Amino acid sequence: MRMMFQYLAMLDHKQFSHKRFVDSKSEAFRSRGRLRIWVTQLVSCLFIFAIAKTEAALPDSTNFADYKIKAVYIHHFANFVHWPNKLTDIRFCCLGRDSVTVTLENLVQNKGIPGYASSFISLKNLSEASNRCEILYLTERKMRKLQRIPQYEKVLTVSSNKGFTKQGGMIELRSINNQVKPVIGLDNVDRGRLTVSSQLLRISLHHDVQKGGIHD
Numbered sequence: 001m002r003m004m005f006q007y008l009a010m011l012d013h014k015q016f017s018h019k020r021f022v023d024s025k026s027e028a029f030r031s032r033g034r035l036r037i038w039v040t041q042l043v044s045c046l047f048i049f050a051i052a053k054t055e056a057a058l059p060d061s062t063n064f065a066d067y068k069i070k071a072v073y074i075h076h077f078a079n080f081v082h083w084p085n086k087l088t089d090i091r092f093c094c095l096g097r098d099s100v101t102v103t104l105e106n107l108v109q110n111k112g113i114p115g116y117a118s119s120f121i122s123l124k125n126l127s128e129a130s131n132r133c134e135i136l137y138l139t140e141r142k143m144r145k146l147q148r149i150p151q152y153e154k155v156l157t158v159s160s161n162k163g164f165t166k167q168g169g170m171i172e173l174r175s176i177n178n179q180v181k182p183v184i185g186l187d188n189v190d191r192g193r194l195t196v197s198s199q200l201l202r203i204s205l206h207h208d209v210q211k212g213g214i215h216d
Contacts (some may be wrong), residue, residue: 007031022196023203025156025158026137028080045098045175046099053188058082059075066101066105066178066180067098067099067100068103069180070100070160070173070180071100071101071103071104071106071107072103072107073107073180073182074092074100074104074105074135074137074158074173074175075092075104075107075111075113076101076110077135077158077171077200078090078113078116078134078135079113079114079137080196080197080199080200081194081195081197081200082084082194082195082197083134083154083193083194083197084154084193084194085154085209086114087116087134088117088132089117089118089119090116090117090118090119090134090135091118091119091120091121091130091132091133091134091135091138092104092105092108092118092119092120092121092133092134092135092137093120093121093122093123093128093133093135093137093207094120094121094122094123094136094137094138094139095123095126095129095136095137095138095139095142096139096142097139098104098138098139098140098141098142100137100160101122101137101139101205104137105120106118108120114137121133124135126138126146126150129152129155130150130152130153130155133155134155134156135155135156135158136155136156136157136158137158137159138157138158138159138161138164138169139159139160140159140161141163143159143164143167144161146167148167148168149168149169149188150168151166151168151188151191151192152192153192154192154193155192156170156171156189156192156194157169157170157171157188158170158171158172158173159171159172159173159176160172160173160174160175162174164183164185165183165184165185165188166185168185168188169185169188170184170188170189170194171183171184171185171186172185173188181203181204181205182194182200182203182205183202183204183205183206184200184201184205184206186206
């Protein structure tokens with residue numbers, strides 16, 4: 001009888017220890033989930049703060065203007081996209097002329113990119129981009145004349161044109177409810193041998209070619 005009570009006590013202790021282990025493990029998973037959410041929010045806030053800080057330096061920045069936000073995004077992409085070769089110079093190019101390109105040119109000339117030399121180049125045709133640009137912005141007007149964007153290696157292609165990633169572009173800057181949201185075509189980015197940082201991915205929408213749609 002005594003041995004039976006000892007055995008039952010041992011089982012009860014094991015069950016308690018297992019429950020405590022399970023509870024601790026569950027709490028660890030919950031803590032990890034909360035930490036992941038917190039980190040995502042922090043990264044998003046820091047990225048948005050960087051954009052807001054740069055935008056504040058622009059003339060007439062008291063009201064929302066999506067073209068300013070888009071220009072600031074393009075300017076900051078140099079810090080959140082990685083090229084396969086080590087760069088010392090970031091060349092911002094544009095094909096076409098609009099409010100985004102005017103603002104971007106002003107940013108490149110007056111703000112620069114920490115750790116890099118930077119320059120702004122206006123292209124006459126798309127074929128120049130392959131050996132003259134690291135980041136290429138195409139205006140919506142120019143995009144209306146193009147059916148497909150070539151996959152140039154090591155050239156990040158950006159536009160505000162709706163469906164840009166479906167046409168082979170890498171990042172579409174989409175205006176949604178007075179906000180600008182990057183839509184990233186990851187397959188197109190991979191073909192260009194570029195890598196988008198996790199910080200930028202967290203605050204972007206992703207165009208999935210296989211699923212045929214856009215998701216967080």
